[in-house]
Amino acid sequence: MKIKTLAIVLSAAFLQACGGSDDSPAFKTLSGAEPLVIGHRGASGILPEHTLEAYTAAIEQGADFIEPDLVLTQDGVMIVRHEPMLDGTTDVASKFPASRMRTRNVDGVATTAYFASDFTLAEIKTLRAVQARASRSQAYNGLYAIPTLDEVIALAKAEGTRRGRAVGIYPEIKHSTFHAGEAGFGANVFEDKLVATLHAAYGNVASAPVFIQSFEVSNLQYLNTRTNIKLVQLIDADDVKDDGSMSLVAPYHKPYDFVVNNDGRSFADLLTASGLDFIKTYADAVGPWKPYLVKTVNDGVERTGDSTLTINDRRVDGSTGVIEMAHQRGLLVHTWTFRDDVSGYGFKDPKAEMQYYMRLGIDGVFTDFPSTGVAARAGLR
Ligand SMILES: [Ca+2]
Numbered sequence: 001m002k003i004k005t006l007a008i009v010l011s012a013a014f015l016q017a018c019g020g021s022d023d024s025p026a027f028k029t030l031s032g033a034e035p036l037v038i039g040h041r042g043a044s045g046i047l048p049e050h051t052l053e054a055y056t057a058a059i060e061q062g063a064d065f066i067e068p069d070l071v072l073t074q075d076g077v078m079i080v081r082h083e084p085m086l087d088g089t090t091d092v093a094s095k096f097p098a099s100r101m102r103t104r105n106v107d108g109v110a111t112t113a114y115f116a117s118d119f120t121l122a123e124i125k126t127l128r129a130v131q132a133r134a135s136r137s138q139a140y141n142g143l144y145a146i147p148t149l150d151e152v153i154a155l156a157k158a159e160g161t162r163r164g165r166a167v168g169i170y171p172e173i174k175h176s177t178f179h180a181g182e183a184g185f186g187a188n189v190f191e192d193k194l195v196a197t198l199h200a201a202y203g204n205v206a207s208a209p210v211f212i213q214s215f216e217v218s219n220l221q222y223l224n225t226r227t228n229i230k231l232v233q234l235i236d237a238d239d240v241k242d243d244g245s246m247s248l249v250a251p252y253h254k255p256y257d258f259v260v261n262n263d264g265r266s267f268a269d270l271l272t273a274s275g276l277d278f279i280k281t282y283a284d285a286v287g288p289w290k291p292y293l294v295k296t297v298n299d300g301v302e303r304t305g306d307s308t309l310t311i312n313d314r315r316v317d318g319s320t321g322v323i324e325m326a327h328q329r330g331l332l333v334h335t336w337t338f339r340d341d342v343s344g345y346g347f348k349d350p351k352a353e354m355q356y357y358m359r360l361g362i363d364g365v366f367t368d369f370p371s372t373g374v375a376a377r378a379g380l381r
């Protein structure tokens with residue numbers, strides 16, 4: 001019933017992006033539809049990330065999707081945080097004694113912190129979000145609560161109804177192996193919780209306005225046996241080397257379940273022809289970090305306006321072929337992260353940067369500043 005109600009308010013662009021009819025051939029996306037604008041952690045460029053206020057701002061700015069990163073509380077509730085550690089994005093250290101900190105193995109890195117999985121939801125509800133980036137406004141610190149996934153879904157649905165358009169959600173299971181083992185929940189418990197919640201909210205259908213994303217592989221393979229909701233394989237790296245190639249250093253070199261399972265493949269291996277063939281066996285989309293998608297050349301020209309020649313000044317020089325290879329296999333390509341306040345590789349203007357990827361055929365962009373993404377897309381119509 002819920003799905004039918006929602007379908008009435010789906011926009012044409014949204015339907016096309018989800019694989020519907022194509023009447024905007026201006027874009028070289030998989031379906032020919034307009035690329036999606038995904039509010040990365042909400043409108044996190046202006047408000048503390050992963051708060052209902054930041055998500056609402058993203059929707060206000062025109063984001064098609066909002067992106068809740070998920071971790072589990074001690075009592076097993078899905079809340080939105082980018083890390084299982086609460087230290088960087090909340091005021092936990094001012095509200096709980098250091099004796100509540102623990103040292104835990106986070107993807108092979110011993111980390112001493114306040115972990116969400118050591119606090120009940122009731123305790124976490126006493127916390128307030130803070131801005132994690134020193135370069136961004138600190139004016140909203142201490143104002144906003146830490147939401148549950150249920151609250152994010154309710155917000156997306158209410159805002160979608162109120163505005164007469166679909167507002168999708170793009171949940172990410174953070175650190176699946178950590179939650180299953182180190183945090184003590186057991187294998188696939190996190191995944192089962194997410195599926196149960198999403199099916200109750202949207203139905204077990206590929207047309208749900210939902211993408212589930214993960215940097216790990218085996219949990220997505222498991223989810224593929226449990227849900228028809230669209231799945232996204234994220235592809236990370238450590239950095240970009242001076243010569244423009246990808247730097248693959250632990251723990252960002254490969255999916256962490258590959259580390260545990262002694263799988264020899266790196267993230268970069270998953271973007272080769274055989275790697276994409278593999279991803280196609282369980283996922284609907286691939287979400288590489290953006291430097292994987294464009295070639296860059298060091299031509300000695302300063303482009304970012306800071307009078308300093310860095311990796312960010314390299315001239316972009318077309319597609320690496322990843323977008324085309326993924327599209328040949330029927331995989332959508334969504335990439336991240338575009339920021340108004342951080343120079344992208346080869347661009348000073350974030351709108352021009354996103355338009356470059358949109359011209360190449362990208363199916364969706366994650367941005368901390370959704371209004372810039374919306375403007376970039378509008379400029380290409
Ligand atoms: Ca994320």
Ligand SMILES: [Ca+2]
Pocket residue numbers: 302303304305306307308309310312313
């Ligand atoms: Ca520069």
